[in-house]
Amino acid sequence: MNIHQTPFTPVGAPIHRRVMSRMETALAARRNVLEIIPALAYRQPIVSGEMLMRWHMLADPAGYRRVMGDNLANYPKSEIMRRMLRPAIGDSLFNADGAEWKWQRQAVAPVFTHRNVVALAPAMTATANRAAARLAARGGQAELVSEMLGATFDVICDVALSGREHFDGKTFSAAITRYFQTAGRASLLDFLGFPDWFPRPGELLAGRSVKTMHDMVAAAIEARRKQGGGAAGDLLDHMLAAQDPETGQRMGVESLIHNMQFFIVAGHETTALAIAWALYLLANSPAEQDRAHDQARAQLGMRPATADDLAAMPLIENILEESMRLYPPVGLLARTVLAEDELCGRAMKPGDIVFLPIWALHRHEMWWERPDAFDPTRFDGPRRDKYQYLPFGAGPRVCVGANFAMMQAQIILATLLARFRFHPAGPGPRPVMTMTVRPDPGVLLAVEEL
Numbered sequence: 001m002n003i004h005q006t007p008f009t010p011v012g013a014p015i016h017r018r019v020m021s022r023m024e025t026a027l028a029a030r031r032n033v034l035e036i037i038p039a040l041a042y043r044q045p046i047v048s049g050e051m052l053m054r055w056h057m058l059a060d061p062a063g064y065r066r067v068m069g070d071n072l073a074n075y076p077k078s079e080i081m082r083r084m085l086r087p088a089i090g091d092s093l094f095n096a097d098g099a100e101w102k103w104q105r106q107a108v109a110p111v112f113t114h115r116n117v118v119a120l121a122p123a124m125t126a127t128a129n130r131a132a133a134r135l136a137a138r139g140g141q142a143e144l145v146s147e148m149l150g151a152t153f154d155v156i157c158d159v160a161l162s163g164r165e166h167f168d169g170k171t172f173s174a175a176i177t178r179y180f181q182t183a184g185r186a187s188l189l190d191f192l193g194f195p196d197w198f199p200r201p202g203e204l205l206a207g208r209s210v211k212t213m214h215d216m217v218a219a220a221i222e223a224r225r226k227q228g229g230g231a232a233g234d235l236l237d238h239m240l241a242a243q244d245p246e247t248g249q250r251m252g253v254e255s256l257i258h259n260m261q262f263f264i265v266a267g268h269e270t271t272a273l274a275i276a277w278a279l280y281l282l283a284n285s286p287a288e289q290d291r292a293h294d295q296a297r298a299q300l301g302m303r304p305a306t307a308d309d310l311a312a313m314p315l316i317e318n319i320l321e322e323s324m325r326l327y328p329p330v331g332l333l334a335r336t337v338l339a340e341d342e343l344c345g346r347a348m349k350p351g352d353i354v355f356l357p358i359w360a361l362h363r364h365e366m367w368w369e370r371p372d373a374f375d376p377t378r379f380d381g382p383r384r385d386k387y388q389y390l391p392f393g394a395g396p397r398v399c400v401g402a403n404f405a406m407m408q409a410q411i412i413l414a415t416l417l418a419r420f421r422f423h424p425a426g427p428g429p430r431p432v433m434t435m436t437v438r439p440d441p442g443v444l445l446a447v448e449e450l
């Protein structure tokens with residue numbers, strides 16, 4: 001099977017079957033990180049090797065439990081992953097470890113409590129309605145990744161900054177895309193331990209896109225400071241008020257910019273990808289789409305979904321979960337080993353790198369029947385080992401925005417499925433992983449209003 005195979009056996013199984021040379025691996029990584037996941041990683045619990053440094057690729061639920069839960073302190077985020085993200089997000093929440101991580105996590109957690117997320121649902125409903133109106137007005141074909149990026153961007157701007165008056169959505173989105181396609185791609189060389197002198201052509205472009213994004217975020221923060229802050233109760237207010245309980249330290253301007261930058265990017269890009277991949281899979285699976293449409297239409301008629309509707313539409317949640325199994329928006333993470341340990345019976349030595357290929361875990365022959373088939377019924381009934389399915393990670397560092405993302409994705413997907421039928425239009429996209437797993441060149445579908 002190869003990565004170009006579409007549309008209907010969703011791709012992803014072993015991509016290269018022979019051992020690549022170091023140069024070949026570097027070139028493959030620059031194209032698409034999915035290509036560096038070895039075929040064995042889909043068949044056995046752990047694959048190890050050495051290329052400038054000792055590395056392990058873990059695809060075993062018990063191993064994930066140890067790395068992300070029981071022995072978390074022994075597996076901090078890998079320096080190479082940090083280095084890759086640092087120009088854009090510094091040492092903000094996602095990139096921090098230890099005490100520095102803990103107080104930032106405590107500062108933002110209140111924004112994402114269940115009650116607060118439910119309070120944000122009306123903004124999600126309004127966005128879903130606007131997205132549906134745009135699709136209806138356009139008619140014919142639509143590229144669903146950009147449609148969904150527009151929709152989710154609106155909502156994250158509400159949560160983070162109570163609006164987007166400082167944001168030109170198009171400029172910001174274009175900068176994000178450029179960033180993912182340049183820094184993300186080129187720096188995969190870092191993953192592989194390539195030395196600093198190895199040419200990374202994306203860096204210059206990436207620098208420019210980061211500056212565009214940072215300037216926009218800085219303007220929004222400055223405007224809030226002038227207003228005094230505190231009244232909006234949004235993420236920015238929480239961060240302005242946050243204080244480290246041990247040191248009394250507050251977030252400096254740079255830290256605020258980096259955190260806001262991460263929230264705005266992570267808060268909408270991943271969710272948009274989840275919805276777009278779900279629509280792609282449904283367009284190619286008419287029977288599943290019909291079932292989902294019937295359920296959504298029966299509950300909603302032609303109105304947009306609200307938080308209260310979701311319990312009556314379990315298929316929508318199942319579809320999103322199965323879509324994120326096949327196309328996890330975050331497909332690979334990396335950790336460093338601090339002290340000696342054992343994973344799947346294999347010795348971990350200080351300094352080793354442990355890759356967490358969520359993509360391979362989700363398509364693993366040992367944990368899933370027909371791993372490449374789209375089958376939302378897998379998510380009916382009792383849950384499996386929770387470390388077998390990790391679109392949002394797990395343990396103390398689990399995605400802080402998971403509830404928010406799921407609610408938003410369900411509201412938008414249900415609203416669209418109630419009103420439209422989606423059909424494939426052209427060849428299926430190819431999954432390309434830079435930092436997230438994006439469909440290349442996009443998800444082009446014919447949209448029929450019902």
Ligand code: HEM
Pocket residue numbers: 093094095105263266267268270271274328329330333390391392393394396397398399400401402404405
């Ligand atoms: C479908 C959508 C999303 C997916 C698939 C996703 C995935 C992930 C994953 C896998 C992690 C764990 C990373 C690790 O262990 O190294 C993570 C962490 C994180 N996510 Fe998400 N995410 C999504 C949406 C969001 C949203 C909407 C927000 C905020 C608005 C968000 C904010 C964060 C933050 C702040 C962290 C770092 C948490 C920490 O280290 O304590 N994510 N996400």
